[in-house]
Amino acid sequence: MKKSWYRRMLLSYFPIFMVTIMILTVLAFLMVNEISHNETVKADQISTGYMIDTLSRSLNGVESDVLDEIEKNDQFRKLLEEGQTSNSLDVVYEVVDSMRDLIANDSLIQSMYVYRIEDKQVFTQIGLVPWKDFADKAFIEQALEHTGYQGWSAIRNYHELSLEKDKRVISMYKRGPLPFGTEGLIVINVDMYAIERMIQSMKDDSVSFLHIRDKAGQLLFSTTTGNENEGKILNTVEMNMLGWTFESGIEAGQLFMWVSVISYVWVVIGVLTVLFAIGYILYITRKNYKPIRLMMNRIESIQLRNEGNGGLKLDELSLIDHTLENLIQQASDFEKEQHDHMLAGRRQLFYDLIQGEGAANAEERLMKLKMLPEGKKLEQFAFIVVEIGQYGHFSTGFSVRDQHTLKFAVSNVLQELALDEGMFAWAEWIGESRMGIMIGTDMEKQLAKERIRHFAEKGGVWVQANLRMALTFGIGPIVEGLVPISTSYKVAMDAMLHKLSLNKEAIVMSDDMPGHAGNKSYKYLQLAADLVREFRLSTGNWREQLEQLFESLEADCLKDEDIRMLLQTMMDMLGSELGHISEVLHEYFTGEKAENWKHTMENTSSLAELHSLILANLTELYHHYVAFCETKNHHAMVSEMRTYIEQHFANPDLSLKHLSDRFHISGKYASYLFKEEFDMKFVDFIVKLRMEHAEVLLSETEDSVQSIALQVGYANSITFGRVFKKVSGVTPGDYRRLKLKPGKPSHSTGL
Numbered sequence: 001m002k003k004s005w006y007r008r009m010l011l012s013y014f015p016i017f018m019v020t021i022m023i024l025t026v027l028a029f030l031m032v033n034e035i036s037h038n039e040t041v042k043a044d045q046i047s048t049g050y051m052i053d054t055l056s057r058s059l060n061g062v063e064s065d066v067l068d069e070i071e072k073n074d075q076f077r078k079l080l081e082e083g084q085t086s087n088s089l090d091v092v093y094e095v096v097d098s099m100r101d102l103i104a105n106d107s108l109i110q111s112m113y114v115y116r117i118e119d120k121q122v123f124t125q126i127g128l129v130p131w132k133d134f135a136d137k138a139f140i141e142q143a144l145e146h147t148g149y150q151g152w153s154a155i156r157n158y159h160e161l162s163l164e165k166d167k168r169v170i171s172m173y174k175r176g177p178l179p180f181g182t183e184g185l186i187v188i189n190v191d192m193y194a195i196e197r198m199i200q201s202m203k204d205d206s207v208s209f210l211h212i213r214d215k216a217g218q219l220l221f222s223t224t225t226g227n228e229n230e231g232k233i234l235n236t237v238e239m240n241m242l243g244w245t246f247e248s249g250i251e252a253g254q255l256f257m258w259v260s261v262i263s264y265v266w267v268v269i270g271v272l273t274v275l276f277a278i279g280y281i282l283y284i285t286r287k288n289y290k291p292i293r294l295m296m297n298r299i300e301s302i303q304l305r306n307e308g309n310g311g312l313k314l315d316e317l318s319l320i321d322h323t324l325e326n327l328i329q330q331a332s333d334f335e336k337e338q339h340d341h342m343l344a345g346r347r348q349l350f351y352d353l354i355q356g357e358g359a360a361n362a363e364e365r366l367m368k369l370k371m372l373p374e375g376k377k378l379e380q381f382a383f384i385v386v387e388i389g390q391y392g393h394f395s396t397g398f399s400v401r402d403q404h405t406l407k408f409a410v411s412n413v414l415q416e417l418a419l420d421e422g423m424f425a426w427a428e429w430i431g432e433s434r435m436g437i438m439i440g441t442d443m444e445k446q447l448a449k450e451r452i453r454h455f456a457e458k459g460g461v462w463v464q465a466n467l468r469m470a471l472t473f474g475i476g477p478i479v480e481g482l483v484p485i486s487t488s489y490k491v492a493m494d495a496m497l498h499k500l501s502l503n504k505e506a507i508v509m510s511d512d513m514p515g516h517a518g519n520k521s522y523k524y525l526q527l528a529a530d531l532v533r534e535f536r537l538s539t540g541n542w543r544e545q546l547e548q549l550f551e552s553l554e555a556d557c558l559k560d561e562d563i564r565m566l567l568q569t570m571m572d573m574l575g576s577e578l579g580h581i582s583e584v585l586h587e588y589f590t591g592e593k594a595e596n597w598k599h600t601m602e603n604t605s606s607l608a609e610l611h612s613l614i615l616a617n618l619t620e621l622y623h624h625y626v627a628f629c630e631t632k633n634h635h636a637m638v639s640e641m642r643t644y645i646e647q648h649f650a651n652p653d654l655s656l657k658h659l660s661d662r663f664h665i666s667g668k669y670a671s672y673l674f675k676e677e678f679d680m681k682f683v684d685f686i687v688k689l690r691m692e693h694a695e696v697l698l699s700e701t702e703d704s705v706q707s708i709a710l711q712v713g714y715a716n717s718i719t720f721g722r723v724f725k726k727v728s729g730v731t732p733g734d735y736r737r738l739k740l741k742p743g744k745p746s747h748s749t750g751l
Contacts, residue, residue, distance in 0.1 A: 020277045023270040040250060044208060045235045048248045051202050051210075052239050055195065059152065059241065062108055063172060066188050071178055073098055080176050080183040082118050092128060099125045108198075110169050110191035111160065114176070115140050116184045124160055135159050136187075143173045143185055150174075152242055155220060158189055168192035170242070196221050211247040220244065350428045354383065354436065356486035378424055378440035380448055382478045383488040384456065385496055386414065389470035390603055391433040406467060411435060414459045421455045423448075434496075438485065445478055449509075452478075456507045472496070473507045527552065528570035535618070536577050538626055546618065550611045564601060567614060571597075578625060588621050637663060638677040641670070649689050650713045656682055686713075691727045694720070698736045705732045 070076045075094040078085075085091050095114065103109045103125055113124040113136075120131040122140075131137070136158060143149075150172075157166035169189040176184045203210050203223050211233075212221040234249040388394055398406065411427040414437060418425030424440035439455075441448045456473040463469050474495035476488030495508040531545035549570075553563055575589030587593055597617055604610040641659060648654055656667040659682075663670070674682045690712040697708045709720035717732075724732050 016277050016280050019273060023273045026270060041234045044248050044250065045237070047202070047208070048210070048235050048237050048246050051199055052237060052246060054202065055198065056239070056241050058108055058198065059190065062106055062188065062190060065106060066102055066109075066112065066186070067174065067178065069098055069102055070174075070176070070186060076114065076186070077177045079114055079123060080116050080118075080181070082116065082121075092123060095123060096125060096127055108190050108194045110167060110189045110194070111158070112186070112188045113160070114184060114186050117144075118183065126160070129160060133161060135161055135164070139171065139187070140185065143187070147175055147185075152190075154214065154243075155192055170195075199223075208248060208250050213245045213247065215243045217245075346426075347428055350426065350436070350438070351430075353438070353482060353485050354430070354489040378442055380441050380443070380445065380478050380480060381482055381485050381488065382439045382441075382448070382452055383476040383485055383492045384437040384439060384452070385430075385474040385476075385489075385492040386410075386435045386437060386459075387472045387474070387496060388433045389472055392603065394469065395432075406469065407435070409467065410463055410469070410471075413462060414455075417459050417462070418455050421451045423451060423455065436489070448478055453507065453509065460507070475507065475509050524549070524552065524566050525569070528566065528573060531570065532573045532577055535574060535622065535625075538622075542618070542622070543615070546611075546615060550607065554607055563607070563610070567601065567610070568598070574621075578621075584624055585621070588624075637665070638673050641673070645686060646689065649686060649693070650711055652713050652715050654686065654713065687723060687727065690714075691724060694724060694732070695728070695735065698732055708732070 073095075075091050075098065078091045079095050099112050099114075103111065111125060113122055113129075115122050122129045122131060122134045139153075139156070139158075153171045155168055155170055158169045158171070159166050169192055171187060171189050173185050173187045175181050176186050199210065199212075199221065200223060208223075210221075210223045211219060214220055232249045233247050235247070237246045237248075238244070239246060395403065407429060411429070414435075415425040415427050418437070418439060422441070422443070426438040426440075428436055430436045439452060441451070443451065452475060456475060460471045460473065463471050474492040476490075476492035476495070479485060479488050527545065527549045531542050531549065534540075534542040534545055553566075571589065571594075578585050578589075597613075600613060601610065604613060641663060644659075644662065645654065651658075656670050659665075659670050660667040671682055674680065674685060678685055680688075694708055694712045697703060697711060701708075703711070704717075705721065706717040709715075709717045712720070714720035714723070721732055724735070728735055730738070
C-alpha cells in the first residue's frame with residue numbers, strides 16, 4: 001500500500017495528539033485562572049495608582065513651574081504695583097509673554113491671569129482685560145473671600161470674555177507678591193480636557209475601564225462610552241489632592257466566575273484523558289515501531305561509516321539528533337568559512353587599491369569576489385571619505401556593540417543610496433571614525449560629479465534624520481579606471497584636513513581644494529597681535545580685527561589644525577596680557593573655563609561655528625575686563641570730586657550737571673558713584689556740607705543771615721533759612737541765640 005507507514009502513523013498519533021493538546025491547554029488555563037485573576041486585580045491597582053501619581057506629579061509640576069517663574073521674574077511683582085504700568089506697558093508685555101511661554105510649555109495649562117486688587121485690573125495671556133469685560137469675576141470674588149486656601153478647585157466652567165465658550169477647568173490661585181502678598185492674585189487654570197486625554201492615554205479601553213467621581217459621588221469622567229455599570233470594579237482609590245475617587249476594573253470580569261465554577265469538572269476530565277492517551281500511545285508505538293527501526297538501521301550505518309559514536313550507546317532519537325546536528329554544523333562551518341574568506345579578500349583588495357598596490361588585476365579579483373554588477377562596464381571611479389562628526393560623543397554615548405551596529409547601518413544605507421543614483425558603491429571602514437567609499441560609474445564626467453554630490457547630500461540628510469549622526473564627506477576627483485584610485489583617495493583625505501574653512505553643508509569636493517598659498521603664519525600672528533592690542537586698550541575695535549582674521553582664514557583655506565593652533569596662540573597672547581590683572585580673568589586662561597573652551601573648539605565642525613564660539617568667549621571676557629577697569633578707577637574719581645565740592649560748595653551753580661561737565665562723566669553715573677561711596681545722594685551730601693559751615697559761621701561770627709547764606713552757596717536768606725530749619729530743626733536766628741557764650745544776655749528769656 002503506497003505510503004502505508006505514513007498514513008498509519010498519521011491516523012494513529014494525530015487524533016490522540018490533538019485531543020491531548022486540547023485537554024492540556026484547558027487544564028493549564030484553569031490552573032492559572034485564579035492566579036491570573038489575582039494578578040489582574042494587582043496590576044489594575046498598580047495601573048490606577050500610576051495614573052494618580054502621574055496626574056499628581058503633573059499638577060505639582062504645573063504649580064511649581066508657575067511659582068518658579070513668578071519668583072524669578074520681577075515683572076510679576078512690578079505688575080501688582082499700579083505705578084509700574086501707568087506710564088509704560090513694558091511690564092505688561094513682559095508678563096504676558098511669560099504667561100504665554102508657561103502655557104505653551106505645559107499642555108495641561110489652559111490659561112492663567114493676574115488680578116491687581118488696587119485698581120481691579122486683570123492681565124491675561126491676551127493682554128489687559130477691563131474688569132467690566134472679564135467673565136471670571138465670580139471666581140476672583142470667591143478667592144478674595146478665602147485667600148488662605150492653597151488647593152485646587154472643583155471642576156468649573158471658565159471663559160475670559162463674555163463671547164467665548166465655556167471650558168471645563170480646575171483652578172488654583174496664589175496671593176501676590178509671593179508668598180503671602182495682599183496686592184493681587186495669580187490664577188492658574190488647568191484644562192480638564194487635557195487631564196482626560198492624559199488619563200485616556202494611560203488606559204486600554206478594550207481591556208479595562210475607569211470611572212472618576214467627585215466628593216459627592218457624581219461621575220466626572222469615564223473611559224467607557226456606554227453604560228458606566230458595565231464590567232466589574234476591582235479597585236477604588238482616592239486622590240487626596242483633588243478629592244476624586246478612581247474606580248477601575250476589567251470589561252470581562254464575569255469570565256473568572258464562570259471559569260471557576262466548571263474548573264474542577266475539567267480537571268477530572270483532563271486527568272482521565274491524559275491517562276487514556278498515555279496507554280493508547282504506548283500501544284500504537286509498539287505496533288508501528290518496525291518502520292522506524294529500518295530508518296534507524298540506515299542512520300546507524302552512516303554514523304559508523306563516517307565517524308562512529310565514540311563507544312557510546314545512544315538511543316534512536318539521540319542518534320538521529322546527533323547525526324542531524326553534525327550535518328547542520330558542517331554546513332554552517334563551511335558557510336561561515338566561505339563568508340569570512342570573502343570578507344577578508346574584499347577588505348584586503350580595498351586596502352590594496354587605496355595604497356596603489358594590486359590595481360593591475362583588480363577587476364579580475366572584483367569579479368571573483370562578485371563585487372561588480374553583472375553586464376555593466378565601469379570606466380570611471382572616485383573615492384569618498386566619510387567621517388562621523390563629534391566622534392567623542394558617539395563613542396561614549398553608545399556601547400561597543402551599538403557602535404558596530406550603527407556603523408554597519410551607515411555603510412549599508414550609503415551603498416543603497418549610491419545604487420539608487422545608478423552608481424556602484426563599495427564601502428569599508430578605514431578607521432574608528434572614518435569610512436571609505438569607492439564609487440564606480442559609466443556616466444559622463446560632469447554628470448557623475450553632480451550625481452556624487454547629490455548622493456552625499458542625500459546620505460548626510462538621511463543619516464542625520466534617522467540615526468542622529470552628523471557625517472562629513474570628502475570627495476576625491478573622478479579618475480579613469482581602478483589603477484589611479486589611490487590618487488583620488490589621497491585628495492579626499494587631504495580634503496578632510498580643510499573641513500573648517502571649506503565646509504559646505506558637510507561636503508568637501510576636490511574642486512574646492514585651495515592652491516598652494518605659501519607660508520602666511522606671520523600675517524596671521526600680526527592680525528592676532530593687533531586684536532590683543534585693541535582688546536587691552538578697551539577700544540572695542542577688537543571685533544573688527546576678529547572679523548578680519550576669520551575672513552583671511554576663510555580666503556586662504558588653512559588646514560584645520562593650523563587654524564586651531566593659531567586661535568590658541570592668540571588666546572595665549574591675550575592671557576599673558578590680561579591673566580595677571582585679576583583672579584576672574586586668570587581663570588579664563590588657566591582654569592576650568594580655559595579647558596572647556598579648548599574642548600569645545602576641538603569639536604567644532606565649521607569655521608562659522610568656530611567664529612561664533614570665540615566671539616562669544618571674547619565678548620564675555622571683554623565685559624569682565626571693562627568692569628574691572630571701571631571699578632578700579634572710580635574710587636580715585638570720587639575722591640577728586642569730593643575735594644572739588646569741599647572747595648567750591650559756596651558756588652550756587654554747583655550741581656550734578658556741573659560735576660558731569662567738570663569730570664566728563666554723565667550726571668547719572670556721578671549720582672551712582674556718590675551713592676556707592678558715601679551711602680547718600682549728592683544733594684544730601686552738599687546740603688550737609690553747607691549746613692556744617694553755616695553752623696560755624698552762626699556761632700563764631702556776627703555776619704548777617706543773608707551774608708552767611710551767600711557764603712554757603714544760597715542766593716537768598718529765605719531759601720537758606722528753610723533748608724537750615726529742615727536740617728537743624730530751628731531757624732538760623734534761634735540757632736545763633738542758642739549757641740551764645742555763657743553769660744551773654746539772651747533775647748528770648750522767659751517772663
